[in-house]
Amino acid sequence: MIDTAAxxxxxxxxxxxxxxxxxxxxxxGALNTLQAALEALGFTCRRFxxxxxxxLYARLGAARPALAFAGHTxxxxxxxxxxxxxxxxxxxxxDGILWGRGAADMKGAIAAFTAxxxxxLEARGRPPGSLAFLITGDEEGPAVDGTKxxxxxxxxxxxxxxxxxxxxxxxxxxxxxxxxxxxxxxLNGVITVTGRxxxxxxxxxxxxxxxxxxxxLGRLTARTLDEGNVHFQPSNLEIxxxxxxxxxxxxxxxxxLAKFNIRFNTAHRGKxxxxxxxxxxxxxxxxxxxxxxxxxxxxxxxxxxETGPFTDLIAQAVEAATGRKPALTTxxxxxxxxxxxxxxxxxxxxLVGATIHQVDEHAxxxxxxxxxxxxxxxxxxxxxxxxR
Numbered sequence: 151m152i153d154t155a156a157x158x159x160x161x162x163x164x165x166x167x168x169x170x171x172x173x174x175x176x177x178x179g180a181l182n183t184l185q186a187a188l189e190a191l192g193f194t195c196r197r198f199x200x201x202x203x204x205x206l207y208a209r210l211g212a213a214r215p216a217l218a219f220a221g222h223t224x225x226x227x228x229x230x231x232x233x234x235x236x237x238x239x240x241x242x243x244x245d246g247i248l249w250g251r252g253a254a255d256m257k258g259a260i261a262a263f264t265a266x267x268x269x270x271l272e273a274r275g276r277p278p279g280s281l282a283f284l285i286t287g288d289e290e291g292p293a294v295d296g297t298k299x300x301x302x303x304x305x306x307x308x309x310x311x312x313x314x315x316x317x318x319x320x321x322x323x324x325x326x327x328x329x330x331x332x333x334x335x336x337l338n339g340v341i342t343v344t345g346r347x348x349x350x351x352x353x354x355x356x357x358x359x360x361x362x363x364x365x366x367l368g369r370l371t372a373r374t375l376d377e378g379n380v381h382f383q384p385s386n387l388e389i390x391x392x393x394x395x396x397x398x399x400x401x402x403x404x405x406x407l408a409k410f411n412i413r414f415n416t417a418h419r420g421k422x423x424x425x426x427x428x429x430x431x432x433x434x435x436x437x438x439x440x441x442x443x444x445x446x447x448x449x450x451x452x453x454x455x456e457t458g459p460f461t462d463l464i465a466q467a468v469e470a471a472t473g474r475k476p477a478l479t480t481x482x483x484x485x486x487x488x489x490x491x492x493x494x495x496x497x498x499x500x501l502v503g504a505t506i507h508q509v510d511e512h513a514x515x516x517x518x519x520x521x522x523x524x525x526x527x528x529x530x531x532x533x534x535x536x537x538r
Contacts, residue, residue: 262521344443
């Protein structure tokens with residue numbers, strides 16, 4: 151039996167989670183470890199496996215308002231373990247630092263929110279509303295069978311929550327710097343231009359796909375998507391690969407391929423960007439005679455959570471615990487907040503992210519404690535402000 155008083159300290163649970171090599175999509179017992187802690191605190195836990203991915207939904211209470219915490223127990227691979235100064239899944243603590251894959255992203259945050267709940271329950275008892283955990287094992291992977299499908303399943307049951315805080319590492323260098331209140335969208339594109347192979351000395355007998363590809367890329371990069379706004383930096387299109395795969399100097403290739411990514415703000419919708427790309431590709435195909443195939447995938451739409459009582463209470467809790475007034479930002483990559491925003495207002499706050507996905511990922515023990523204090527403040531303020 152778990153000592154619930156011990157759960158008020160986030161470090162033991164953080165270490166227990168880091169010791170589990172839960173590289174996407176393997177769980178390896180990480181969710182069992184967390185579930186045992188949450189059940190000891192009185193949560194009702196349910197598992198939602200989809201494909202190779204396991205997910206956990208835990209809830210304390212049935213009343214509204216309901217505040218959810220979202221996170222992931224899966225981690226990226228350790229890479230060359232010999233390059234680590236300490237074992238990547240050893241969860242060693244030395245000089246006030248917790249070392250290991252997932253310490254910052256984001257097992258430390260999961261432990262901190264669990265400890266915050268334990269402290270809140272001891273100090274104030276059960277809240278007048280509900281608390282919930284949405285934990286996936288697929289955030290670092292394709293993100294197909296994780297939070298997205300979990301939310302769909304819960305919604306089909308009529309299960310809901312009113313607000314959500316995601317424990318992604320939002321602080322660049324120091325605790326208290328940033329709360330994320332939105333994210334840019336992301337569109338991945340692959341362009342395949344097919345011509346006709348031939349000898350370079352007889353270009354009239356061939357159709358070179360390379361000029362058509364270059365023309366299309368030129369059209370796409372020539373457009374200024376937008377100038378940004380008060381909450382978002384300008385949208386940007388970046389070419390990430392151009393590949394012809396032609397080892398010969400005297401052969402016109404049959405095919406040329408390029409990959410690109412667009413990170414876009416709320417000035418755009420994914421479908422509109424896809425339509426623009428498709429129109430440009432059609433124009434180049436007609437003028438060049440080459441065949442152009444597109445593979446366009448929108449992996450997340452841009453969103454912004456409106457500032458108000460929810461974002462205010464998070465900022466107040468951060469400032470109370472860190473002494474810093476956090477900036478409300480939208481930068482960085484994507485997160486599972488892109489799925490959650492369709493169900494409830496969502497914001498993100500977690501640990502310092504300077505070492506995430508790197509060799510020797512780590513988090514300061516003091517930062518994990520500070521994060522616990524922030525989350526404890528969020529829970530208390532939430533039911534005072536939103537629940538009254």
